Amino acid sequence: MLILADYFLAEPDIQWRFAAQMGVEHAVGRMPDGYMEEYASSYPLLKSMRDKFAENGFHLDVIEPACQNQKIKLGLPGRDEEIDRMITLITNMGKLGIGTLCYNFMAHFGWLRTRYGISERGGALVTGYAQSDMDQDAFTEAGEVLHERLWENLEYLQKAIVPAAERAGVKLALHPDDPPQPYIQHVGRILTSAEAMEKAVDLVPSPNAGICLCQGCFAAMGENVYDVIKVFAKKRKINLVHFRDIRGTKDDFHETFHDNGITDMARCIDLYERNDVDCCVRVDHVPTMAGEENNRPGYESLGRLYAVGYLKGLLEMQHRYAEISPEECI
Template identity: 40%
Template sequence: MDPTVMLPPKPDRRWTIAKQLGLDTAVVRFWGVDEWWEYDTLMRTKTRFADHGFSLDVVEDRPPMEKTVLGEEGRDEEIATVKTLIRNMGRLDIDTYCWVWTENPLGVIRTSDSLPGRGDSQRIGYDHEWMERAPDHEAAGITEEELWDNLQYFLDQVVPVAEEAGVNLALHPDDPPTSPVRGVPRIVKSVDDYRRLLDMYDSPRHGVTFCQGNFSAMEADIPETIREFGDRIHFVHFRDVEGGERNFVETWHDEGPTDMKAAIEAYRDTGFDGPIRPDHVPRMVGEEDREDAMAGYTDMGRLFAIGYIKGLLE
C-alpha cells in the first residue's frame, strides 16, 4: 500500500509537507483549473509532480456529469469528456480515476463544520434533519430506476475505454450514503448497491474507492466488506465516523468505532497494494494559516493521519 495525500496541481507548502512525511505518491484535484482533462494540462501536471519526486497515481476530480446522471440532453458530450480524460490518463500512466455518481447533482453534504472534538479540535458532521427542512432540489422527481438506467448507459460507454487505456475506475460512495436528499434519490449508498453496480459491468477495471467513513456510516463490517470486494478495490479513503447514514460525525483516526488495524490487515489479505489516503480530518487549534482549506482538508490533522497509517502499515 502507498500512503498518499490529495495535493493541488502546482507546488505549495502541502507538497513540501508531503515530502517531509516521506510520501512519494500523489492524488491530484484541479481546483479552479479549466478543462484540466486535456492532454497538455495532465502532462504538465504529471511531469511537475515527477520533477518533485512524486508519482501521480490518482485523479480525484471530475468533469461535469450532472446531465449524464440525470439522463438529460447533452450527456453524450459529457461522457465524451470523461472518455478524453481516461484516454489521456492512460497515455500518461496515471493509474486510477476516482469518480462519483449520485453525488451529482448535490455533491458532498455536511451540515456542521465545527463540532467540538478532543482538545478543542473541530470536526465536521451530517444531520439529515437539516436536509429534511430544505426545499427540494430542481432535480427532485427523478426515480431510482432512471438513475440506475443512466448509470448502465454510462458504464457501457466508459468501461471499454478504461479497459483499452489501462485505467482503473474507482467509484466513490454517495456522501452521505442516504436517500433521498432534498427529493433526489441516491443509489451508491449501501453494500448491496455496490454488489449491483459491480455486476452491471463485469470488468477488473470497474471497481471501488473504498471510503471507510461512508461504509462505516452504512453500518458495514469494514474488514469483511474489504475482503468481499477484494481486487475490485482500486483506491482507499482511510477515515472513520461515529453514527449512521443520517447522523454522523467525522472522527480522529484513532478514536472511531472501526478497528483500523483489522482494516489494514484485510487490505493486506486481499493483496491490495494501491494508494491509500486520509480523508476528512479534524481542524486543530490555531489552524487558520490557509484560507482555502476546506473543512476536513486542513494540514495538521493530515500529518497525524499519515503517521497513523504508516505506523499501522509498519
C-alpha cells in the same frame, strides 16, 4: 500491497512540502477547480500536471474526482459530450501512466455536510451531517430524481467508460455516496450500501471496473467495514482506499480523528494486506486542530500530518509483519 499516497491540489502548495517531508511519494491529484473540464479534455494540460508532480518527487497515480458530470448523472441532454470528455480523460491518463480514476455518481448534491464545527477529541473541530438539519420536504431545481433513473444513467455511463478504461489500461474507482442517504430533498442517491456498490461495479463486468473503498462512507452506511473489505478484495474490486472514520449513523454522524472513530483501523490495514489489495491509500477529512482557522474544514494541515503519520505507522507495522515468518515472532 497498499501504497501510501496523499491528496494534492494541482499546483504546488504547503501540502506538497508537508507530503515530501513525511516521505509520501505517491499522489492522488485533483484537477484545478474551475478548469477541470479543460484538464479532462487536454493531453498537454494533463501532461503538465503529471510532470509537475514528477518534478517535485511525486508519482501521480490517481486523478480524483472526475468532472461534476451532472448531465451524465441526471440523464440530461449533453451527457454524451460529458461522456466523450471522460473517455478522453481516461485515454490520456493511460498514455501518461496515471493508473486510476476516482469518480462518483452523486447527483445534484455532492459531498455534503451540514455542520462544520463539531467538537471532537480535545476540542478539535470536525464536520458532520444530520438529515434533520435540512428541510427534507423541500425540492431543489433538480426536482424529483428517482433511483430507477439513476441506475439507468449509471449503466449508460459504465457501458461507455469501462471499455475505454480497458483500452487505456486505467482502473476505475467508483466512490460511494457521502452521506449515504437514499434521498436528500427528493434527489435520489443509489450508492448507499455495500450491495449497491457490488451491483454498480457489476453493471459492466471488467477487471478495470472497481470501487474506491471509502471506509467512512461504509461505516456511515452501517455496513461491517471488515466484511466489506474482504468481499471487495476477494473480487479484486478495490482500486483506491480512503482511510477515514466517523461516529454515528447515516442520519446523524460526524468525522473523527482517524484513531478515534467506530472502526478498528489497524484491523482494516491488516485485512487489505492479507487479501492482497494493490492500490493507493490516502487519508481524508482530518480534524481542524488547535491554532488553525477551520477555513477549509476537513482539509487543514495539522490533522493531516497526524493522520498520515498514523497511517504510515500502521502500514509499516503490517508490511514488516508480513515479511517475518511466524517462527521469528516467538
